[in-house]
Amino acid sequence: MVRVSTEQIKRAVKRLCLQANQELTPDILDGLKRAIDTELSPLGKDILDQLIVNAKLSKDNQMALCQDTGMVVVFVEVGQGIFLSGVYIEDAINQGIREAYQDYYFRHSIVADPFNRENTSDNTPAVIHTRIVPGDHVRIRLSPKGxxxxxxxxxxxxxxxxxxxxxxxxxxxxxxxxxxxxxxxxxxxxxxxxxxxxxxxxxxxxxxxxxxxxxxxxxxxxxxxxxxxxxxxxxxxxxxxxxxxxxxxxxxxxxxxxxxxxxxxxxxxxxxxxxxxxxxxxxxxxxx
Ligand code: SF4
Structure with a gap:
């Protein structure tokens, strides 16, 4: 039997939360660098330069790229050929987020009720979109959204x-x-x-x-x-x-x-x- 444990998923989500919040992906970083070459405003060029410095400081000092560490949106593709063992997958995903946001001191931005607005204090729950797909793997795409x-x-x-x-x-x-x-x-x-x-x-x-x-x-x-x-x-x-x-x-x-x-x-x-x-x-x- 091919099996993926939700403990693996939890650990992966925790790691992705850390990477996403501290490191700009190469496509965005390259985009900012290219924009410096094409930007016509001197002030605009200076700001782009500062954004690149900000990204480097975040990565080097393991700090959040922005104070708004977002609501976490997760797209999960589950191969129909696998068996998921362990706790319920959404609980595992939320636990990974909880641990990341508490251990790395990312801001907790989620309120439990849209009107009462009491903070959940651990940045959960995430917005989770799950699809069953062909294959025997689990693909997780994660985006903390400001x-x-x-x-x-x-x-x-x-x-x-x-x-x-x-x-x-x-x-x-x-x-x-x-x-x-x-x-x-x-x-x-x-x-x-x-x-x-x-x-x-x-x-x-x-x-x-x-x-x-x-x-x-x-x-x-x-x-x-x-x-x-x-x-x-x-x-x-x-x-x-x-x-x-x-x-x-x-x-x-x-x-x-x-x-x-x-x-x-x-x-x-x-x-x-x-x-x-x-x-x-x-x-x-x-x-x-
Ligand atoms: S939109 Fe929000 S997450 Fe993005 S840079 Fe501005 S404050 Fe930060």
């Missing part, structure tokens, strides 16, 4: 006739409305198609793709490039002080949808867009 940028995200249900122009307009309006609030240069995740909640989920998943990796669908990759160029002409610039580096990337994910609809979600992220992933393979147990 709310300076999350609060700037929007969703709309366009008419099919509004087409790609309607999508572009909505994305640009959303980014323009966000201004400097999401701590630019931002990463813009766009989900198109499905139903209302599917589009929102796609927009979040889009943020997990490296910003230097185009969509594998040619016309969607073209849309990503067009949107990035248009966003960088808005003039918002690094940290909202003006300039040409408003976004490091635009990632678009799509899904089949209904003949009568065109759902579009825009999930904005910031200059510390955090995403880490791991694939866990089964433990080999000679007794099985």
């Amino acid at each position: 709310f300076g940028s999350e609060n700037m995200s929007r969703l709309t249900m366009l008419k099919p006739a509004q087409g790609v122009d309607g999508v572009k307009q909505f994305v640009l309006d959303t980014v323009r409305g966000a201004g400097g609030n999401p701590c630019p240069p931002m990463v813009v995740g766009v989900g198109i198609g499905g139903t209302m909640e599917k589009a929102a989920q796609l927009s979040k998943e889009a943020l997990l793709r490296p910003v230097n990796q185009d969509s594998s669908i040619a016309h969607i990759a073209e849309l990503e490039r067009d949107l990035l160029a248009s966003i960088n002409r808005l003039g918002i610039g690094p940290q909202g002080f003006g300039g040409t580096s408003t976004a490091l990337g635009v990632n678009v994910e799509t899904f089949p949808t209904h003949i009568a609809g065109l759902p579009v979600a825009v999930n904005i992220s910031c200059h510390v867009t955090r995403h880490q992933e791991i694939i866990i393979y089964p433990e080999v147990n000679p007794d099985d």
Whole structure:
């Protein structure tokens, strides 16, 4: 029997929380470095330089990249060929987060009830999306999501006739409305198609793709490039002080949808867009 223990999953989640909060991924770091070369505003260049210094200090001193260590969003793919042993998988994931946020002194930002707003004191629960997939592995993608940028995200249900122009307009309006609030240069995740909640989920998943990796669908990759160029002409610039580096990337994910609809979600992220992933393979147990 091929087996993955939820203890392995807990340990992996704890490690991913640590990496995500202390180390910028190479795609974001490279994006910031490239932006220095292309940014036209001297102040913008200086700010980008400071963001890179901030990333280096965080990594070298094992400190959080930002005080907002986010609400943890976890995408889990469970291969249908494996058996999960141990505690319930969501409890294991939340325990990994709990240990990471307590042991490494990351801010606890989660309230148990949207109205009573009492802090859960351990940054749980996470938002967990689980899919059963072919194979015999567990893939975990994890993103601590800050709310300076999350609060700037929007969703709309366009008419099919509004087409790609309607999508572009909505994305640009959303980014323009966000201004400097999401701590630019931002990463813009766009989900198109499905139903209302599917589009929102796609927009979040889009943020997990490296910003230097185009969509594998040619016309969607073209849309990503067009949107990035248009966003960088808005003039918002690094940290909202003006300039040409408003976004490091635009990632678009799509899904089949209904003949009568065109759902579009825009999930904005910031200059510390955090995403880490791991694939866990089964433990080999000679007794099985
Ligand atoms: S939007 Fe990002 S950089 Fe800004 S405060 Fe939130 S997590 Fe930090």
